[in-house]
Amino acid sequence: MKLLKYIFPLLLLPALSQTTSKTLFYDSNWKGCEQSEASFFRVYETDSSGKPVGQIEDHFISGELQGTAQGAIYIDSNDDSNSKFFGKIVGYYKNGQIQFENWRDKDGNTLISKSYDDSGELVEDSYYSLESEFYRTDRHYRNSIKTGEGTFDSNGDIHGFLKLYHPNGYIYQLYEFNHGDYIGPFYTECDEFGKCELVVFEDFANDADLNDWPIYSESEFSSEIIWDEGLLLTSNSNTGFKETIRIPLNQSDDFSIETTVEFISGDQNSGHGLIWGFKDWNNYQYFLISGNGYYKIGRLYEGIRIDLTDWIFHPQLNQGYKKNRLKVIRLGDKLFYSINSELIISSDYYRLSGNHIGFMTTSGIKKVLYNNLIIRKELNISSKSEPTSIPSIESNWKGNGSGIFINGNGYIATNYHVVEKSYQIEVEYIQAGNRYNYSAEIVNSDKQNDLSIIKINDTQFKPLQLKYNLSTNIVDVGTSVFALGYPMALSIMGSEVKFTDGKVSAKTGYKGDVSTYQTTTPIQPGNSGGPLFDYNGNLIGINSSGLSYEIADNVSYSIKSSYLKNLIEVLPESINIPSDRSISDLPLTEQIKVLSEYVVLIKIK
Structure with missing residues (x-):
């Protein structure tokens, strides 16, 4: 027996230590190669079947650590882009600073990724959800303040809102996209003090023609977009023509319209310039210049020409085949006109006849290149107090639910069905x-x-x-409970926390579901995801649904908090959960005042 006692452990040793060390070499593109051609090498262990075991280490060919991975599902020795890793993956610069960090699940799906510059400053971080086709990316200044954020679809096309920030954290610009397509014509732009306006900025730098200019190719006139240069208008006869796009301006809006126009060739005595408020050739306003240094301002109303000025020479105009900048500003009941940043005249404001804005040439054979078209109009909100919410263009929320802060650093619990199809989420609460x-x-x-x-x-x-x-303790049937939430907040009941109460009527839910309580607390649309508390201020569940009143009255279901705790424990980072019992002795009315500040309205698109 003593002999067997010592032999048996020895028989186990080969099985326990049967791993093989492997070294692979890759070139600068992470393609497999010979050692003499390598830029990197990888060291890892495999089991008897050849499967990777344990941590993987990558090194620069000079020996410095280039990266580590917690584990690998598969390693491709010919093309590392086919390799699949799991757990935490870290990449390093040669100076030892972290270049990137990724967190992946057991199947190799990326959950979080972060990249850094060679001094260790966070540059970009992205967040992925397996329950959604979308992921979100943030970019940062060197001091880790966000420069921008956007949501992307599975093809890598931006979807929803792209937000750019000033260094002080206020919104700088806000754009909206639909699977990579820009939704214009306006985007939002704010200064560092929080004053915002809507902007159209056309510089003809995008070959997708985002503003759909109506390009012409006629014998008498033609137009052509020259990318990164401008819109070229060519007149081959004594017939003038225009190029406009629809840009809606309200009669009450202050606005500005400007362009930089370059006279390329042709008749210097004829006019070219800005046109706005265009309805038809009988109704529009214009600001024209000529190559020989003159300008003219006026309008047509119901076919009647009303000139503010005749052709007037102005020394501020660059004569000949040169560039000039034209701008018209509406402030209240006045219009101001400038050439190359110098105010030349003002007039009373004339009502707009239409919503088309753009360029025109009058009679004469000539070529004129418009480098840009910039339109701005006032937006009477501030980005200062709510830097991530621009209601004038972000107000079309598709649905809402409720949620509860479960950690002071911004973690919120809600229902899966509230956020499952969202590409943009905004939370609102009152404190x-x-x-x-x-x-x-x-x-x-x-x-x-x-x-x-x-x-x-x-x-x-x-x-x-x-x-x-x-609290993860199971409560008894008959326990008095109450719900807080935002039922129908986007429709009829308003964005204020609502209170309903009842009792636990069963320790199991619909058809005996052990994950939920059945209660008599009324749960209405929009209450989903909100908290269920007992009268001691303990969070005991997350409200999920209610049975139709056609089936049964006062029957609702709430997910037990123990299932919420299980989900918290598998978050990418560990968080502390609430354990404060200081309000347990307060009257119900005072408890509600405290707890309402932790309940959020969740709005989704």
Whole structure:
């Protein structure tokens, strides 16, 4: 027996240590190669079947560490782009600074990726959800303040809103896209003090012709976009013509219209310039210049020409085949006209007859190149107090639900069905009488139990202290409970937290579902994802649904908080959950005041 005692462990040793060390060599494009041609080499272990085991290390050919991966599903020795890794993956610069970090699930799907410059400053981070075809990317200044963020579809095309930021954190520009296609014509632009305006900026630098200019090719006149240079108008006869696009301006809007125009060749005595408020050839306004240094301003109304000026010589005009900048500004009941930044005349404001704006030439054989068209109109909001919410163009939310802060650093619990088809999420809540709006993203989901955790990703968000307790204890039938949420907030009930109460009527839900409670607390559309509390201020569940009143009255279901805790424990980073019991002895009315500040309205597109 003693002999067997020592032989048996020895028999196990080969099985326990049967791994093989492997070294692969790759060129600068991470294609497999011979050592003499290599820029990198990889060292890792394999088991008896050849499967990678344990951590993988990559090195520069000179020996410095280039990267590590927690594990690999498959390693391709010929083309590393086909390799599949899991866990945490880290890449390094030669100086030892981290170049990038990725977190991947057990199947190799990327959850979070971050990139850094060679001094260690965060440059870009992206967040992915397996429950959505979209992912979100943030870019940063050297001090880690966000320069911009956008949501992308599975093809890498931007979808939804692209936001750019000033260094102080206020929005600089805001664009909207639909699977890579720009939704114009206006984007939002704000200064560093929070004053915003809507802008059309056409510089003809995009070969997609985003503004759909009506290009002409006629014997008497033609137009052509020369990319990165401008829109070329060519007149081959004594017939003038125009190039306009539809840009809606309200009669009450202050606005400006400007262009830089270059006279290329031809008759210097005829006019060319800006045209706006164009309805038809009987109704429009114009600001024209000529190659020999004259300008003319006026309008046509119902076919009647009303000249503000006749042709007037002005020394500020660059004569001959040169560039000039024309601008017209509407401020209140006045119009101001400038040439090359010098004010030349003002007039009363004339109502617009139409919504087309662009360029025109009068009679004469000539070529004129318009380098750009810039239109600005006022936007009476500020980006200062709510830097991620521009309501004038972001107001068309497709749905809403409720949520509850589960961590002071911006983590929020809600229902999976509230956010599952979203490409843009915004949360809104009220604290100390102030209303806050921030963008958020999905960080983890449990589709089976209808739970999701989202996180605020706005640099302006300030952490909260949560004064409640997340309890995973099963409560008894008959326990008094209450729900907080935002039912029908986007339609008839308004964006204010609503209270409903009831009792736990069963410890299992629909058809005996053990993951939910059945309660008599009324749950209406929009309440989904909100919290269910007992009267001691303990979070015991997340409200999910209610039965139709045609089937049964006062029957609702809430997901037990133990299932929420399970989801929290598999987040990409560890977070503390609320454990404060300080409000347990407060009257219900006072508890509601405290807890309402942690309940959020979730708006989605």
